[in-house]
Every structure is written in C-alpha cells, then in structure tokens.
Amino acid sequence: MRSLFEGYRPTFKPHSLGYEAESLLLLTPSQQMCYYDGKLFGGYIALLMDRILADCCKHKDKPAFTAYLNTSFNHSVPPSGPMLLRAWPEKVEGRKVFLKGSVRIPGKEAHDWVDAVRTDALFIRPKP
Numbered sequence: 001m002r003s004l005f006e007g008y009r010p011t012f013k014p015h016s017l018g019y020e021a022e023s024l025l026l027l028t029p030s031q032q033m034c035y036y037d038g039k040l041f042g043g044y045i046a047l048l049m050d051r052i053l054a055d056c057c058k059h060k061d062k063p064a065f066t067a068y069l070n071t072s073f074n075h076s077v078p079p080s081g082p083m084l085l086r087a088w089p090e091k092v093e094g095r096k097v098f099l100k101g102s103v104r105i106p107g108k109e110a111h112d113w114v115d116a117v118r119t120d121a122l123f124i125r126p127k128p
C-alpha cells in the first residue's frame with residue numbers, strides 16, 4: 001500500500017469550510033500503471049483522489065467516509081509527468097462534507113496547468 005502512495009505528501013491550507021489539500025506527485029516506475037500506453041489507469045487516479053479527499057476531511061478533524069466519488073476524466077494523465085492533486089470543501093451540511101478535487105497536469109504553454117480530472121465527492125462523518 002505504501003508504494004501506491006510513494007511521493008504523496010499533502011500540504012494543507014486553511015479554507016473557510018475547513019482545509020484544502022494539495023500534493024505534487026511524480027510517480028515512480030512501479031506506480032506508472034497503464035492499461036493503455038501513455039494513459040495512467042483511471043482506477044489508480046480515483047484511488048489517489050479518494051485519498052486526498054479523505055485527508056482533506058480528516059486534517060485536524062474527525063475522519064469521514066466516502067459516500068460518493070464522481071470522477072470525470074477530461075484528458076488522459078501521462079504516467080511519467082508531474083501531476084498536482086488538489087481537494088477542497090465546497091459545502092458542509094451537518095455530518096455531510098461536499099468536496100471537489102482535481103488532477104492538474106502541465107499544459108502546452110510553459111507554467112500552464114490544465115485540469116485533466118475533476119471529482120465531486122460526498123464524505124460523511126460518523127454519527128456522534
């Protein structure tokens with residue numbers, strides 16, 4: 001399990017609804033899982049998103065469980081390039097935390113990043 005998250009070191013910034021999280025990741029060869037050449041396996045991307053969203057909820061707070069994780073793959077993610085994972089809360093209703101997340105990859109222009117993957121998620125904190 002540790003090797004799946006090698007290099008994953010999220011940083012957290014305060015957000016009006018909690019914390020936002022970010023991690024810049026460069027995958028090792030064993031993490032570069034592809035079904036199609038040059039396109040990182042979507043299931044692995046969803047795993048990384050679930051992790052950063054869960055960490056975003058849990059930072060300095062109680063843990064929360066994934067109720068849904070709706071993921072849109074807009075562009076493929078090259079397995080050997082840098083990727084920026086991001087997660088932030090959108091709305092909090094009692095135990096329900098609605099979050100958004102994205103995977104950004106370098107764009108065509110220098111210093112340009114594009115959202116390759118976007119996630120809408122609901123995490124639910126346990127009953128007191």
Ligand SMILES: CCCCCCCCCCCCCC(=O)SCCNC(=O)CCNC(=O)[C@H](O)C(C)(C)COP(=O)(O)OP(=O)(O)OC[C@H]1O[C@@H](n2cnc3c(N)ncnc32)[C@H](O)[C@@H]1OP(=O)(O)O
Nearest residue numbers: 001004050051054064065066067068096122124125126127
């Ligand atoms: C291979 C390597 C492995 C490595 C490991 C990787 C680790 C990294 C990954 C780390 C990731 C770690 C994270 C994980 O992996 S967490 C583990 C994966 N997730 C689960 O197992 C969760 C399974 N589901 C449940 O346990 C319950 O359903 C939960 C706890 C979610 C809610 O049950 P609970 O009894 O507490 O609450 P409630 O039923 O009274 O509902 C409360 C409110 O929520 C609303 N609601 C509920 N569900 C949904 C829904 N689907 N869409 C929309 N709304 C929904 C509901 O309408 C209600 O709204 P309201 O009426 O109050 O307005």
